[in-house]
Amino acid sequence: MRIRHLSVRNFRGIRELDWPVPDCRILCLIGRGDSTKSTILEALRRVFHPQWNQSFDDADFYHCNPANTITIEVVLGDLPDTFRDLEKYGHWLCGWNARTLARTNDPGEGLEDALRIRLAVSDDLEPSWSVIKNDEDEGVSFKATDRAKVAVSLIGAVSDRHLTWSRGSILSQLTETENISSSLAGAARAAKAALESRRAEDLTGFDEVAGVAETTARALGVNVGAAYKAHLDTDAINVRMAGLALHDGDMPLRQLGLGSRRMLTTGLQKQALRTPHITLFDEVEIGLEPHRIARLLQHLKEDGTGQYFLTTHSPVVLRELTVADLNIVHCDSGHIDVVTANKPAIADSIQGKIRSGAEAFLAPKIIVCEGATEVGFLRGLDDHWVESEGEDSLAYRGVSLFDANGASKIKEIAENLKALGYDVAVLVDSDEPEQFSDAHARALREAGITVAKWGGELSIEERVFADIPWEGVLASFDAARAIWNDDARLLDQVQSQFGPGFDRDFVVWIDSQELRTALGRAAKESRNNNSGWFKRQSWGREWAAAISGHLGNDAIRESDLVRQLTSLRNWIDNV
Incomplete structure (x- = not known):
């Protein structure tokens, strides 16, 4: 069925x-x-x-x-x-x-x-x-x-019942005897016989009290058939089905780790239900290492008789499944939508995105970032917003960051995520209009997607160096120096962008548009050989930490940098 x-x-x-x-x-439910x-x-x-x-x-x-x-x-x-x-x-x-x-x-x-x-x-x-x-x-x-x-x-999280012969448990279904109760009654009689064989060792003190009781009974005229003694009452010690449990030697298997108990329960389920069955598996990853998650899911895929409903919060689970298995659950004031990820027009694209950015699919709101620099920069801003500004964190607001790995991929990714019911925003450079143009931005906005795109055909590095207060410019250069630990290399890159008249003594630099432009281009252009100043997520985060304190300066309140970041923050806060 x-x-x-x-x-x-x-x-x-x-x-x-x-x-x-x-x-x-396999129907895996994901969502916040x-x-x-x-x-x-x-x-x-x-x-x-x-x-x-x-x-x-x-x-x-x-x-x-x-x-x-x-x-x-x-x-x-x-x-x-x-x-x-x-x-x-x-x-x-x-x-x-x-x-x-x-x-x-x-x-x-x-x-x-x-x-x-x-x-x-x-x-x-x-x-x-x-x-x-x-x-x-x-x-x-x-x-x-x-x-x-x-x-x-x-x-569920507690599966101990299935490792006993309790009513309805998997072990009970696997037991072929027609009368489990009769077998358990025999076990109770065996326990009573075993105790009788050890009466001299274990019941001497109890039998002495029984003798007192017999003497009292005879004195009061209560009939004594043979002799009073202490013994097990088969009714009072009835061996219940739940009392008969699976053991490894003398150790009850309920003492196994949680993950091991759940894996064993799942395997027994398959053995017990060789006919069609419906199995519900809540938080399938609990207690399991990644390699055992992979083995468990493979086990489920090989079961041709079962229909499995799973829930998960683990990116490992997502990477082990296919887009055909995934269903996204969205909740809006009690109205629940379950959206299949296997939409014909986007399934192939989404499969690859799940492999590369599974974490994002577990959040209700996603910011699609052009690259690692933007992801790291937003992570650093998140630290600043929480620690210095008292704002809610991205995690609290249910926001995840997705690295599109290139401007040309942003539009497709953002539209596909929107089609799956996610709330989506975009952070993108404007320096490569052939890859992401104003027309692309308009199309996304018309689809209900927030777009933060720098003005002036600039990258994030160029935009920051152009708009940040001079103290922030110097802090950015110091952050690059700390990351690379190679002043000569950085100065060579800036000099190649500045041209004649460049002063390599950065201690005496003074604010100028030419120097800002050269610094921004140097930070950006070196990305072409994978040596961009802030190209990695960790570097982008360090950069944001170095300059975030300067973003509240009144002198740049109307700058493009602040306006775009404010629009993104408003989307995060649902303003």
Whole structure:
């Protein structure tokens, strides 16, 4: 069986969600924290809860308001014949169009037979499961035994239960004996017999007290059949299913590390459910090193019987999956959108971007930077904004930085990220209009993307050296000296841009437009041979740290540098 569509209303942080589920075996949900990824898994778990006594409380309702009835609906496809039988749910079948990802009220030619299953919970906190065809239908009861047949299980942060023979655990499903209770009763009798064999060693003190009790009984006329002694009561020491646990020698496997327990649980799940199953895996990377994450995901890909719903915050997981596996969850005041990354027009492009910048895909807001210098510069500004200006950090605002590795790639990347539902801004130079032009900037702005592009056909180095107060110019040169530790080389580069009359004694430099231009070009032009003054992210960060204190100078308030950075900061703050 496979989930084809999920609809949720008023469940925890979800006010409304409608998700036509792609026909994939692995569906990995990504997005910022609190975007309800785990809640989606919990909704799926509850709609197929295999027992009748699933509990709810007021906190399960959206905004904790039980006046808003919880409804969780799933369109279930790939049905077994038993579910299509007229004596079962045959009269309640609907249709699913795999091409349009839409449900019809009735089956039909070219449609997949499906069931529309609804879980509803009102303010009485009593869950009701039913199979329906239309919105107004009361439907028929979807029984717990049939919910169990869908074989939905959640592997969360705590999976210890699956390493015991507790009711519903994977080990219980793997156990072939027809009567586990009888086997456990035999184990209790064996425990009692073992204790009897050690009575002289372990029960002498207890038997002395038992003798006192026997003497008292006889004195009071209580019949004594044989003799009183201390012993195990097989009813009181009933060996419960949960008490029988998997061990490695004498060590219970619950003492394994978290990652190892989850990997073992997943492997056992595959062994137990050789028929189609639906497995929910919350935070798949927890407790695992990168190489074991890769092995676990490969294990899931090789399971042809399972439909897996995963959540993750790990770029390692993203790099191990393909664009076809990824679905981005966006939350806007309780309205949830799940956007597949496998959009036909952009899938090939996005696959490469996930490999090179996976971290960015885990944030709701992304600044696409032309190169490493811009990424590092913004990281340094972020440090300054937080430590000196009291502003919120980029992390707090949910902003990630993406290195486009060239101006020519920015437009495509920004448009693709926007198509996936991200809030996008761009920081780009203007010195190569054939790679990123004013027309490109206009197109992005018309698409709702904020563009910070330097004026005057300048690079970031040229723009900064042109606009920053003179003290900032000197601080920039000092930062380059600290990075390169080669004054002669830097001065040669500046001299080649300045021309005749250049004074190599930087201690006596005075402000001039010619010197600013030469410094900016030297810092930029040396990028062509990968020796740009601030080309690496770490260097750009050091540069920003050296000059950020000068950006608040009133003399440059109206400069292009400050105006573009202000527009970017306003976007960060949603102003």
